[in-house]
Amino acid sequence: MFYHDRELQYKVRVDKPNPQFAKLLQQAIGGIEGEIRVCLQFLFQAWNSRGPMKYRDMLLNTGTEEISHIEMLATAVCLNLEGSSSVLKDEMAASNPMISAVMGGKDPRHILSAGLGAMASDANGVPFNGSWVVSSGNLAADMHANVMAEATGRVLATRLYEMTDDSGMKDMLSFLIARDTMHQNQWLAVLEELGPGTHPIPNTFSQEKENQTVNYTFFTTNIDRQDPTMARGRWSEGPSIDGKGTFRQEPAAPIGGIPNLGPPDKETHAQRE
Amino acid sequence: MFYHDRELQYKVRVDKPNPQFAKLLQQAIGGIEGEIRVCLQFLFQAWNSRGPMKYRDMLLNTGTEEISHIEMLATAVCLNLEGSSSVLKDEMAASNPMISAVMGGKDPRHILSAGLGAMASDANGVPFNGSWVVSSGNLAADMHANVMAEATGRVLATRLYEMTDDSGMKDMLSFLIARDTMHQNQWLAVLEELGPGTHPIPNTFSQEKENQTVNYTFFTTNIDRQDPTMARGRWSEGPSIDGKGTFRQEPAAPIGGIPNLGPPDKETHAQRE
Amino acid sequence: MFYHDRELQYKVRVDKPNPQFAKLLQQAIGGIEGEIRVCLQFLFQAWNSRGPMKYRDMLLNTGTEEISHIEMLATAVCLNLEGSSSVLKDEMAASNPMISAVMGGKDPRHILSAGLGAMASDANGVPFNGSWVVSSGNLAADMHANVMAEATGRVLATRLYEMTDDSGMKDMLSFLIARDTMHQNQWLAVLEELGPGTHPIPNTFSQEKENQTVNYTFFTTNIDRQDPTMARGRWSEGPSIDGKGTFRQEPAAPIGGIPNLGPPDKETHAQRE
Amino acid sequence: MFYHDRELQYKVRVDKPNPQFAKLLQQAIGGIEGEIRVCLQFLFQAWNSRGPMKYRDMLLNTGTEEISHIEMLATAVCLNLEGSSSVLKDEMAASNPMISAVMGGKDPRHILSAGLGAMASDANGVPFNGSWVVSSGNLAADMHANVMAEATGRVLATRLYEMTDDSGMKDMLSFLIARDTMHQNQWLAVLEELGPGTHPIPNTFSQEKENQTVNYTFFTTNIDRQDPTMARGRWSEGPSIDGKGTFRQEPAAPIGGIPNLGPPDKETHAQRE
Amino acid sequence: MFYHDRELQYKVRVDKPNPQFAKLLQQAIGGIEGEIRVCLQFLFQAWNSRGPMKYRDMLLNTGTEEISHIEMLATAVCLNLEGSSSVLKDEMAASNPMISAVMGGKDPRHILSAGLGAMASDANGVPFNGSWVVSSGNLAADMHANVMAEATGRVLATRLYEMTDDSGMKDMLSFLIARDTMHQNQWLAVLEELGPGTHPIPNTFSQEKENQTVNYTFFTTNIDRQDPTMARGRWSEGPSIDGKGTFRQEPAAPIGGIPNLGPPDKETHAQRE
Amino acid sequence: MFYHDRELQYKVRVDKPNPQFAKLLQQAIGGIEGEIRVCLQFLFQAWNSRGPMKYRDMLLNTGTEEISHIEMLATAVCLNLEGSSSVLKDEMAASNPMISAVMGGKDPRHILSAGLGAMASDANGVPFNGSWVVSSGNLAADMHANVMAEATGRVLATRLYEMTDDSGMKDMLSFLIARDTMHQNQWLAVLEELGPGTHPIPNTFSQEKENQTVNYTFFTTNIDRQDPTMARGRWSEGPSIDGKGTFRQEPAAPIGGIPNLGPPDKETHAQRE
Numbered sequence A, B, C, D, E, F: 001m002f003y004h005d006r007e008l009q010y011k012v013r014v015d016k017p018n019p020q021f022a023k024l025l026q027q028a029i030g031g032i033e034g035e036i037r038v039c040l041q042f043l044f045q046a047w048n049s050r051g052p053m054k055y056r057d058m059l060l061n062t063g064t065e066e067i068s069h070i071e072m073l074a075t076a077v078c079l080n081l082e083g084s085s086s087v088l089k090d091e092m093a094a095s096n097p098m099i100s101a102v103m104g105g106k107d108p109r110h111i112l113s114a115g116l117g118a119m120a121s122d123a124n125g126v127p128f129n130g131s132w133v134v135s136s137g138n139l140a141a142d143m144h145a146n147v148m149a150e151a152t153g154r155v156l157a158t159r160l161y162e163m164t165d166d167s168g169m170k171d172m173l174s175f176l177i178a179r180d181t182m183h184q185n186q187w188l189a190v191l192e193e194l195g196p197g198t199h200p201i202p203n204t205f206s207q208e209k210e211n212q213t214v215n216y217t218f219f220t221t222n223i224d225r226q227d228p229t230m231a232r233g234r235w236s237e238g239p240s241i242d243g244k245g246t247f248r249q250e251p252a253a254p255i256g257g258i259p260n261l262g263p264p265d266k267e268t269h270a271q272r273e
């Protein structure tokens, strides 16, 4: 069950409102790298958790923290939009095309639909999509999904940090970036705790059932076979990362033959040719 | 540039067509864990690659292989649908409700829209969505996105394996599962090659700029503070995984104050209250 | 800021797991009438609130309660799916078409993607969409959006109630339906508090600027003009509900003339005809 | 059945084409607050109507009128785009970054995809989505959905009115705003006609079946319990709006216990831990 | 401007309600091959028309007719759902898994969200999407989009015809199929009227500006070059269809060199490697 | 099966990077008229092909070529974005609103999400959608879908050509436009090869089953019947294009009567009125 108080987790201050930055911040709210995604992802993983209770607990704690991050960013969007409506009106109405251009880089729905508030969408106004919420029922797969979400999330936050000189915004982002540092470490910590036998995921599927000739082979599809050094790396020779095989490299070659489908079904009304 | 031949990478055989299994296979084609996603993801990462050429090359090879996987699965869908139209017609027309129920578990668009062919959508008929294609411009973040895609992809494939007794389908899935094993190892191999300084991602953002008091703290939002053992684990004490800090656990507490937005802008027509 | 504890707001009990009912419950989680929508809607309205603080507070309280409702429903989905995997496998594998039909009515992604857990999508597997989150910056408009969400939400919950005989599920729904009763009343209470001058929304736009000849006219587009009683009701005569005009009924007639667009722009490459 | 003539319902005049305003107008065509939504919503409610014929008739009339509103707005978009292609070409080609910036605030697909015409999408180019079309099979719920659509629709139209000084556009919007005034009144008139026993919706579900201890309670989730005046209002004491209960306020407290899910199903391949 | 009357364009009769067929019919309402798409497509093409008035007029007539087709199909969905709720309740509640399976093949949202009415979505419950509405500003391109829509639409309708034995439904579909026959002919008639110089589309772009060495070449990407008869047909030799070139066949070969992107931008925070 | 080499099909050169043009190019990658769509469309048609092998072969060749087009355009996006990050940072940070406006017309996710790379979305950042991939199981319908895709695709490419003065970009587009010329001809060549009996599509549905009174009638829905010359053209008289009927024009008139639905089902909880 969930509770709240009236305060923000960390201070949100905007020295100079900037509706263009408000638009950029939307990516961190409703984008695929954003806080709604991680919030719902960690909470659904907690609610669906069938493993040791400590993982459910941990996920609940961090999922709940992410709601507070959405709140901070929504507040930042609101503060960046303050005063922008009157300005925009003047710009739209002005006859000088150069002046009217100032609307560029703003999200028109911040005024039209949200009345200078935040929305559940990304920096292009594309709505948040529930398909991004990954809760697979496999703890290791979920942890990798979480590392990925926090990695792209921290990349996003550092880019936002570069794109503003507002000291309030930089301070808020400095907090969120630090939390992303922690959360990246946190999900990796679970993977470390799960130990070296984690891979390949899922480790409960007997590897004897998988095709034994291709499970540690790096296939090259490049038709220029002359240069054997291309695409060579840690993945093309030596022991595999999961310690269960040996990498090798081979040119990909078809062994499946030409597919042979039956004729069209009469009742689907293919064309008579 | 890209080429093809007429053969499949691996044999696709269906002993007994099963339109319900055709529906399930769609998840591996057009679902978020599916082959269109990894195909486009690896190819976009290759095309956008600004780092050492060997990563571009490697990504091109594996992205190209994934096209062949889509092809195999599309062929499997077609073969599983053979003969299903006539049967379905009889079922729909039958007056016995029990018989008409047989349509359950099939994708009606396999007949209505695709004429017994495969589609670019998931097991519920929800179309493939380009937002799932992650190419962040940060190699480590991309590799984590790839590990995640292959981890959930292999989980999906093993579940499909469990849900069929068709030996042809089991053989095909055994091949695809083996490739997922390799690909999980492959992306992890790049991360190993990048070395221990990879984290936190991106490692080019100076950590001095991030808030130093919260970057290695596991915050608990649980209001029941009495049980200090809850949610304890590798993530709550000891050195952080990136080796750059020390984990600690603290109850989350607000330090941001109550947000204070300005009054509504007159021209956005808030309500007079 | 947000907090949690480990318990559910209300007991979730499933006497007899039913994966088909799990699918139906998804509508109350990730559907347009569902709990993710109201949760985010009330929270965004709170975070964007620029009016009297008491509305922000109220919205925060109820938005936070809705997270607990998502949690209850996710738990209900999980419990309804227990044991369904093995059964499904047997069904898929069985050669008897009647038996294999049993998969009908289940969401295949509950197994394939979520490993017997809940997802952020609706009863057809269509993902939650952030466009449903309405926060307009106008309090009265938002309250109507909330009444609508709770009205369709309570309709959904009563239909779910009818479709199960599981006493645990009926008990949980009885709780959620009661909360919807309260919440419908709650948003209407705000509208009552706002008083009789609320309409038309927004009431800060001077009605003198709107076209005075059509603002209280019910236009009929029916070309059969012979029966003047058709479509008559409270809306076709008498004082308008906002008390600011008088309803009347008139056949719609065009006064806009035939639109006259310019020729195609050369550089857009329309067809030479 | 439906008919048309060649004229517009009301005159659409643009004194000075403005492609940026064309982009803003798209919100009123294909956005969630727009005319395609209300058009389809009223028509589907009419077509699905199983109640007294007069409601079907009324809905058909107003749904049909909304098609004419889409037509007016599409015409307005076309007129605002006239001449914009050549200007844009020059801007794109210019070497001066300031000049090239003029493209800001325009929808590039107005040229690229529509050749200076209107599209079925919103002000950010996000396509119209059929999920917004609410027809619940419950008349009161539908009327609230309609009030909400017209309330957010009128808010949108008044904001568009503020953002232009084009007298033709102001005149057209003055007409559409007036129609929204009427339509808000119209749906409220149906609710008045349905009478005081309408709530809670649906009123055909016996309230005896709902949980009697929480159906008129305003739950506070705020953990700062010290200030009892927070979030107090019409909704926290006194008779409920539906006249069937008495509001009271209580701190939310969990009575559901800790959820206890079964272990993962072997065949879903959770992780061995 | 638009009008209506109370009658249907053609009789809609259902002899034996079938909720599974109701689900299939949704494809013809809200699917990509369905009537909402053609309706909006023809109307937007009319409203955006900048060519001879007769095309605008024709498009308005047929676009308006399509609204009547949506109406017919929505009515057919409603009639097919009659009585299905009580049956479904019994099925869901029944303890016999075989009986409960009867829900398979029905759209649960027909009950849960629409109360036994039609929805703006396809046969899998995926909402109508405005991106399908093509109005390109080029008449010939639009006509091809219309031929395509009517061709896939008629294919869909004939498949629906095969999947029912209800004489009422067959009669309704017989009408809609006939209209599709007319509409296919209609759009082709415009193309014939435009004459032989229509291609390539757009014919206002000077072909001198296109690359002269590849504009009539069929490239083969097949790496098996040994069999020159593969993929031979009308498209590989002889005069081109537009009469402006000569088809030839050539193996595709790269002439673009290896792409050479610059190093990552420091401020986008790529990884230090 | 699929292969690649390291080179581009055709040279991609950008003389002067322009991030605004990068945004426009996205329409040709991930838009409905773009290369991902045609690539997947042709490949799915090939994989689903149940007709003569030569069509499968041809589709495979051209579908494979389209991957190379995505690659070229992704490269063009990357090159157009070079150097744009630093500039943008300065613009965002500048206090002069005119300067900050320069961000207008750029896709913020090119920096925030892709780190100056290409994405699988359109010119407004709306993700590619799998619903656009048409593979109907009917060869003629598919060919029309392909003509339509190439026609709107060539229109798009010529508009992009007009919007740049960069000689490298013009050269690349000149190649892609030439390929669209070929591909339009190619799909028309298949239709010519199929011969005159192709229409109406599908030609395997006996036309005797379609309603014989309306299959060649152009219905006018215009209520102004006075001017018989409106909307006259090749489609209103003379032999039909398929040679199987004679066009005629008639005012549309309803023959379907007023629909009569049953009362609401008790268990769906319609409103008591």
Ligand SMILES: [Ca+2]
Pocket (backbone or CB within 6 Å): A035, A038, A066, A069, A176, A179, A180
């Ligand atoms: Ca966060």
Ligand SMILES: [Ca+2]
Pocket (backbone or CB within 6 Å): B035, B038, B066, B069, B176, B179, B180
């Ligand atoms: Ca694969």
Ligand SMILES: [Ca+2]
Pocket (backbone or CB within 6 Å): C035, C038, C066, C069, C176, C179, C180
């Ligand atoms: Ca609720």
Ligand SMILES: [Ca+2]
Pocket (backbone or CB within 6 Å): D035, D038, D066, D069, D176, D179, D180
């Ligand atoms: Ca309207």
Ligand SMILES: [Ca+2]
Pocket (backbone or CB within 6 Å): E035, E038, E066, E069, E176, E179, E180
């Ligand atoms: Ca039609």
Ligand SMILES: [Ca+2]
Pocket (backbone or CB within 6 Å): F035, F038, F066, F069, F176, F179, F180
């Ligand atoms: Ca192409």
